[in-house]
Amino acid sequence: MRDAHAINLSWLLRLRWGAIVGQVALVLGVHFGLGMEQRLGPLFATIAVAAASNGALGLWARREHPIREGLLWSVMALDVVVLTVLLDLSGGPFNPFSALYVVHIALAAVVLRAGWTWALAGLAVSCFGALFVDSSPQHHIHDMRLHLEGMWVAFALAAGFIVYFVQRVTRALGVREAELVAARAASARHEKLTALATLAAGAAHELSTPLSTIAVVARELERHLARTGAEASPLEDVRLIREQVARCRDILTQMASDAGASQGESMVPLSAAALVEEALAGLPGRERVRAEVDARAREARELVPAHAFARAIRGVVKNALQASGEEGRVRLELVREPEGWRLTVEDAGAGMPAEVLARAGEPFFTTKAPGEGMGLGLFLTRAVLDQLGGRLVLRSAPGEGTTVVLTWPAGGLRQSAALPAGASRVQLAP
Structure with a gap:
């Protein structure tokens, strides 16, 4: 109130x-x-x-x-x-x-x-x-005519005051309400992220011993079957058990790593261009990404959670590459705006229907095939942007591909001045 x-x-x-x-x-x-x-x-x-x-x-x-x-x-x-x-x-x-x-x-x-x-x-x-x-x-x-004319003018002024003030107050309250809704949503995402980190750490701790035991026993069983000349089918089953155990351990490690990086990483000074380059380094399919980066992004260094932010950008680009297919190209654009930075990633995929777009970003929601993702990428990206006071916006429609826009304010520690407005963009080599 x-x-x-x-x-x-x-x-x-x-x-x-x-x-x-x-x-x-x-x-x-x-x-x-x-x-x-x-x-x-x-x-x-x-x-x-x-x-x-x-x-x-x-x-x-x-x-x-x-x-x-x-x-x-x-x-x-x-x-x-x-x-x-x-x-x-x-x-x-x-x-x-x-x-x-x-x-x-x-x-x-x-x-x-x-x-x-x-x-x-x-x-x-x-x-x-x-x-x-x-x-x-x-x-x-x-002079009654003067009185009536004055009443008309007074009525016009009264109506103007009422309409103007009511509209401005209502608009201001609406903006404030929208800010509160956004703050509550960010708080809810933070609570989910904290719960995810706790769950991942607890699951990794509780399941590491039984998974290790299963892996050791399966390895010994595989050796025993190999020495006794068992048929190929039992050996393949034992190897499958070991592979699935290794996959379970990788999933737990990735969950704990992602959530922990988003939660507790310290801020370091890094330029926006270096952030993008770190995100794209070694990414499978990197040659299909056409990156346009504002030249000013190489000059200004700002405080960011570098590892978590780079992983978040990498996850968005990886999603775009998977959606674009083996031959489709992805466009990445980083520009400096008056209020901060805007990173746009556009894919050449099939797009998403409205019901899928509405749920995109929910933890563990994914349309990928099993083994290709856990549905945490966009959720963790939004969590990192919330930490910086930024936003994540998705635009998609069937047959039109998907566009992901990441925005965050320019701030933090700047170790060098930015180039003047109108500086050219540079092309990052694939």
């Missing part, structure tokens, strides 16, 4: 400054432009009270004090009182800008709960009624 109150207060401060400027312009326009004499001294003194309160409120808000709903109501109640005084000094209930009471009530309905909103509405109705009690004949506006 504090975040919502802070957003509401920031926009309320801006709206009050706009209202103060508008009040000054309106008083001067009526007094000098229309030739209708106004009591400039009391009017400007009242506006000065509003300006001073807004300045003090802005300074107070910068100190990150707790923001309570009662504070928002007090600020809006002060605005209702100020509006009442201004109306009383410039026509009373016949002033067409009495329609601005509606603005305060509408804003209260957006930023306050029901009880506070009704309290402000009651205050506004009471203040408006007090104008009639204090009304005197000299306050009456005799």
